[in-house]
Amino acid sequence: MRNVPLHRILTSVVLASGLLLSAAGQAHDKAQAGRVPMPVHTIAQGEKCVEPTSEMRRNHMEKILHQRDRTMHDGIRTKQYSLKNCVNCHADTKTNSVLGKDGFCESCHRYASVSIDCFSCHTSEREAQAAAPAATSSTTRALNSGAKGITKP
Amino acid sequence: MAHVTYLKMEGRSLGFWALLALLAGIVAVGLAAALYMEHNGHWVTGMNNQVIWGTPHVFAVFLIVAASGALNVASIASVFNRQLYKPLSRLSGLLAVSLLAGGLMVLVLDLGRPDRLIVAMTYYNFKSIFAWNIILYTGFFAIVAIYLWMMFERRMNVYTKPAGMAAFLWRLTLTTGTGSIFGFLVARDAYNSALLAPMFIILSFAYGLAIFLLVLMAATRWSGRELGDVMVKRLKNLLGVFVASALYFVVVYHLTNLYITGKHDVERFLLLDGGIYTKAFWLGQIVIGGILPLVILFSGISKSRAMIVLASVLVVLGGLAQMYVTIIGGQAFPMAIFPDKIVSSSFADGVVGNYSPSLPEILLGVGGLGVALALTVFAMKVLPFLPQSLADADVNPHHKAEAAKA
Amino acid sequence: MSMNRRDFLALGGAAIAGTAIAPGIRLIELAQARSPEEAASAAHRWGLLIDTSKCQDGCTACVDACHEENGIQSHGRPATDAQWIRKVTLKDKQTGYVESLPLMCQHCEHPPCVDVCPTGASFKRIDGIVLVDRHICIGCRYCMMACPYKARSFVHEDTTGQKTYNPRGKGCVESCTLCVHKIDRGDGTTACAEACKKEGHQAILFGDLKDPGSEISKRLASQPSQQLRADLKLNTGVRYQGL
Numbered sequence: 001m002r003n004v005p006l007h008r009i010l011t012s013v014v015l016a017s018g019l020l021l022s023a024a025g026q027a028h029d030k031a032q033a034g035r036v037p038m039p040v041h042t043i044a045q046g047e048k049c050v051e052p053t054s055e056m057r058r059n060h061m062e063k064i065l066h067q068r069d070r071t072m073h074d075g076i077r078t079k080q081y082s083l084k085n086c087v088n089c090h091a092d093t094k095t096n097s098v099l100g101k102d103g104f105c106e107s108c109h110r111y112a113s114v115s116i117d118c119f120s121c122h123t124s125e126r127e128a129q130a131a132a133p134a135a136t137s138s139t140t141r142a143l144n145s146g147a148k149g150i151t152k153p
Numbered sequence: 154m155a156h157v158t159y160l161k162m163e164g165r166s167l168g169f170w171a172l173l174a175l176l177a178g179i180v181a182v183g184l185a186a187a188l189y190m191e192h193n194g195h196w197v198t199g200m201n202n203q204v205i206w207g208t209p210h211v212f213a214v215f216l217i218v219a220a221s222g223a224l225n226v227a228s229i230a231s232v233f234n235r236q237l238y239k240p241l242s243r244l245s246g247l248l249a250v251s252l253l254a255g256g257l258m259v260l261v262l263d264l265g266r267p268d269r270l271i272v273a274m275t276y277y278n279f280k281s282i283f284a285w286n287i288i289l290y291t292g293f294f295a296i297v298a299i300y301l302w303m304m305f306e307r308r309m310n311v312y313t314k315p316a317g318m319a320a321f322l323w324r325l326t327l328t329t330g331t332g333s334i335f336g337f338l339v340a341r342d343a344y345n346s347a348l349l350a351p352m353f354i355i356l357s358f359a360y361g362l363a364i365f366l367l368v369l370m371a372a373t374r375w376s377g378r379e380l381g382d383v384m385v386k387r388l389k390n391l392l393g394v395f396v397a398s399a400l401y402f403v404v405v406y407h408l409t410n411l412y413i414t415g416k417h418d419v420e421r422f423l424l425l426d427g428g429i430y431t432k433a434f435w436l437g438q439i440v441i442g443g444i445l446p447l448v449i450l451f452s453g454i455s456k457s458r459a460m461i462v463l464a465s466v467l468v469v470l471g472g473l474a475q476m477y478v479t480i481i482g483g484q485a486f487p488m489a490i491f492p493d494k495i496v497s498s499s500f501a502d503g504v505v506g507n508y509s510p511s512l513p514e515i516l517l518g519v520g521g522l523g524v525a526l527a528l529t530v531f532a533m534k535v536l537p538f539l540p541q542s543l544a545d546a547d548v549n550p551h552h553k554a555e556a557a558k559a
Numbered sequence: 560m561s562m563n564r565r566d567f568l569a570l571g572g573a574a575i576a577g578t579a580i581a582p583g584i585r586l587i588e589l590a591q592a593r594s595p596e597e598a599a600s601a602a603h604r605w606g607l608l609i610d611t612s613k614c615q616d617g618c619t620a621c622v623d624a625c626h627e628e629n630g631i632q633s634h635g636r637p638a639t640d641a642q643w644i645r646k647v648t649l650k651d652k653q654t655g656y657v658e659s660l661p662l663m664c665q666h667c668e669h670p671p672c673v674d675v676c677p678t679g680a681s682f683k684r685i686d687g688i689v690l691v692d693r694h695i696c697i698g699c700r701y702c703m704m705a706c707p708y709k710a711r712s713f714v715h716e717d718t719t720g721q722k723t724y725n726p727r728g729k730g731c732v733e734s735c736t737l738c739v740h741k742i743d744r745g746d747g748t749t750a751c752a753e754a755c756k757k758e759g760h761q762a763i764l765f766g767d768l769k770d771p772g773s774e775i776s777k778r779l780a781s782q783p784s785q786q787l788r789a790d791l792k793l794n795t796g797v798r799y800q801g802l
Binding site: 496 | 636637641642647649652673674675677679680695698701704706708711714729731732
């Protein structure tokens with residue numbers, strides 16, 4: 001059985017080296033921000049989240065995961081736990097995104113050192129119609145505004 | 154039966170470490186290539202939306218097929234009671250495991266999302282032959298490991314035969330599964346054939362034995378151990394029989410297709426005007442991988458060990474060519490969605506798929522071979538896989554009588 | 560719950576009637592709409608009927624609309640760029656007759672891509688739409704090997720500017736979703752069908768194959784049509800006329 005997880009190990013090695021590379025890139029950011037980087041919680045809009053904060057902090061991933069399967073496989077598109085709803089509410093008013101150094105998702109995930117897989121496919125930006133009054137597509141992050149042809153209606 | 158003493162490789166010489174360092178280097182380059190491809194995405198490879206599986210799959214499938222074939226020598230000893238092959242069984246089991254590990258590494262690192270390997274292990278669609286293969290591969294590791302344990306542990310030796318039988322049946326199933334990855338594809342003319350499963354089994358016999366012979370001859374020579382002429386002669390004759398059988402299957406496969414009018418176009422493509430694929434078929438698969446080895450193995454020049462090495466290398470190269478024709482040629486041939494029409498579109502409909510292997514793909518594939526060999530070399534230093542001597546008199550006291558008969 | 564929904568429908572109907580924007584069409588669409596918490600149902604099977612005689616050679620309105628709707632962007636590399644729908648030009652070998660048609664995922668009843676997918680990422684929704692669950696797609700591309708229509712694309716590089724309703728990213732396979740987000744919303748059409756209609760060609764008709772009263776069912780019942788690769792007996796949800 002010694003060899004069974006070999007391919008897993010190798011994948012981990014590859015991924016670990018990738019992580020190291022990206023960590024190296026972020027090192028100088030942290031140095032500037034002080035010795036202990038703290039997550040940023042800018043709550044831009046809304047009175048409260050769909051569940052109490054303590055519940056969301058611990059279990060938001062389970063709620064999103066459950067909703068994800070219901071939406072994908074059954075076509076149930078309720079708003080409460082949908083990722084779209086998260087982003088629409090939590091996206092930064094300036095960058096329009098939940099990513100970025102002070103982004104709602106990224107700052108905390110970076111602090112906890114947990115990678116987020118959501119936004120390799122999902123957009124990290126708020127929907128156009130849900131945008132906060134002053135936020136326009138011209139202020140979106142470089143990462144997402146670089147592509148040609150994203151014209152927001 | 155003579156008592157056989159197994160010995161580890163001493164593994165202290167400069168040559169040993171140089172070999173291991175070389176192999177480690179090949180593996181490292183392969184991993185770097187995989188990282189490069191994953192980081193940028195598959196557009197940096199030769200693969201595209203028409204030719205979906207590329208050179209990594211050529212190497213991966215070749216290694217996986219060869220892995221099950223490498224176990225054959227052990228099976229001949231345990232299942233078919235041929236005493237002569239018994240001293241070779243441990244090495245045979247080792248190669249089976251290490252070649253499979255190498256092949257799987259390539260396969261996994263070519264996935265679009267190799268980071269999701271855990272998903273492949275936890276979500277199963279049991280109608281998928283690919284999912285079955287995942288089970289067959291992991292099971293193969295387990296069964297061969299147990300088989301090796303039975304061989305290594307003296308008090309467990311009595312169970313070698315049932316373990317060997319289980320491993321033999323499992324490996325037949327495994328190669329059936331590998332062949333069926335292609336055989337079950339109804340959409341593409343070059344696949345969609347039940348013949349692919351048994352053909353892959355025969356191919357595995359040839360590829361596996363060729364690699365086994367090369368490793369055996371290198372290991373005995375570099376560690377200064379004797380390797381008897383009778384044994385080499387048996388093995389090379391067996392390789393000849395396997396190569397001939399493989400050729401037979403290739404002939405039947407193409408004859409079947411040539412008889413079916415609907416498959417004339419794909420046959421014309423593979424055999425006549427498919428450019429690189431036609432060349433790879435005739436020159437690589439048939440001449441280099443079939444006819445030349447047969448001529449060498451069954452003629453007087455095979456008295457020279459160098460010639461046997463050459464024949465084995467040719468079988469390996471021919472095998473890679475065959476996988477290239479099967480996997481990439483089979484995809485490059487346009488799919489017949491609209492019979493009797495000349496088809497054109499922005500998505501390369503109706504034209505031969507464009508593919509040329511990129512360097513990272515080749516490096517990843519060779520890296521898989523590197524993993525297999527590095528594991529083999531390292532394991533031989535850690536555990537006694539090879540007998541102290543494979544001289545004819547040491548492995549078979551009756552060798553003179555047999556040699557006279559042969 | 561049911562009270563709420565009835566109230567909602569009544570209110571919605573009144574509001575729409577009040578604004579008087581094509582009230583007839585809106586009411587039909589409302590009847591098809593599901594509430595967000597309601598799961599897709601086996602009572603429907605969504606499909607398309609494509610009339611090739613109405614499809615204009617050189618017109619790519621359906622392709623453009625699809626890719627705009629779903630956020631499919633070109634990276635300027637045709638061999639690896641995703642194409643959910645493509646225009647195919649056919650020339651008869653014997654007669655030289657030329658026609659053109661749009662080709663996309665055929666949403667088979669027995670999809671080979673679903674059969675071969677090792678993780679179950681490739682799946683058929685209960686209402687007949689064949690989809691890829693990118694959350695569990697490992698990018699092995701076996702479905703692309705198995706699809707007889709070459710309907711699937713692999714995302715070969717990083718993507719940006721995704722639509723909220725159509726997440727897509729490097730390393731997974733994707734294909735036409737039959738505009739599932741529009742269906743779930745109750746739009747009652749797809750981007751390609753809409754665009755074709757707007758162009759005035761009306762070559763693509765979207766509808767419910769299980770509803771005998773739908774226009775698509777009526778036309779299929781009264782006019783000849785065919786499936787691509789009918790020999791494979793996949794019972795496609797996309798049918799063609801005039802081929």
